[in-house]
Amino acid sequence: MKEMADYFVPWLKGQKMYVSSHIELAWRQPELHRMMSNENPNQPSEKVLEAINKYARMANRYPDQGLIVRGKIAEINGVDGPENVMLGNGSSEIYDMIWRSLVAPGEEVIQHTPCFGIYKLRCAAVGGKLVPVPMLYQDKELKFDPQGILRAITPNTKVVVIANPNNPTGNFMDPQAFVQIAETGIPLVVDEAYVEFAGLERSRVALTKKFKNVIITRTLSKAYGLAGLRFGYLIADAEVVATISAMLIPWNVGTIPMWAAAAALDDTAGLEQRARFNNEQVMLIEESLSEIPGLAVFHSYGNYILFDGKATGKKGKDVVEYAQGRGLIFRPQSDMYDSDGWFRITIGSADENRMAIDTIRDFYLG
Secondary structure, eight states, X not given: OOOGXXXXXXXXXXXXXXXXXXXXXXXXXXXXXXXXXXXOSSOOOXXXXXXXXXXXXXXXXXXXXXXXXXXXXHHHHTOSOGGGEEEESHHHHHHHHHHHHHOOTTOEEEEEEXXXXXXXXXXXXXXXXXXXXXXEEETTEXXXXXXXXXXXXXXXXXXXXXXXXXXXXXXXXXXXXXXXXXXXXXXXXXXXXTHHHHOGGGOOTTXXXXXXXXXXXXXXXXTTOOGGGOOEEEEOOHHHHHHHHTTSOTTOSOHHHHHHHHHHHHOHHHHHHHHHHHHHHXXXXXXXXXXXXXXXXXXXXXXXXXXEOGGGTOOHHHHHHHHXXXXXXXXXXXXXXXXXXXXXXXXXXXXXXXXXXXXXXXXHHO
């Protein structure tokens, strides 16, 4: 008789449920300030709260397919209609659906590193092979390497995924580089989770009209501040959307998050206010810490800032530990580019950002 383990698909061997230790810590110790997960420090707008309250009273009903919110997304992004939009339970589910639709066991997904961990996790879940292409660390900047991405393409490549702006480096790739990659015909997924902070004029969504192989992904977890409601979406050619949508679990997005998202998308003033606050705070933090000798501060177009303190002689993990002793949760970053000085912070409230500035200055200068 076979053991139960023998019945699982072989690529699940050794895989474990994803658990975010820093988020678990934040919920266990709510007195700590959450500056680690790229969350928005601002609560949802009143319009969103009104929608949540209204549709919570209708939670006994199944949701529809989201034509209204999909239509809003299409209109905002200048695509034809809801047929160009697919909704997901956060962009994490969007990636799961894309990978399941495109990647068979042993086939390759190219990602630019360092980047968002979900690409690797969902690639492993379908038995794919992840091919990392490192960014170039030059002149105190982490730069995209589109030629390196093109060189990494093989007959087994099924997806190229680029975060734009990149998480955790916070920068954009040159627009022409997306065209070069798209022209290969290989599915190109552009993760625009943070694009609203810089403005939709930085989006590559127009490429979906020229290239059927370009897929744009977004989330309302960041600039819109709805991380706990789990709402994401993709934009692509209508035939591509229809095919990937066949993979969806029915009613994958609940009534409450769907209508809360619709309210958030209508609240353009609220979005502008959140983006303006974030960008002002990014500049404040960067300017306040740029004079620390040996500390590299990476300019960010997102709601996070990456640091490398190698030249200070101090380790990034020690900054994170020191900050927790001061009541702040920072994000550790794995060693890379022959440096153990990396760490990252999320933009918090004005008070939290001042605390973070003081904490980092005290660590390096105290």
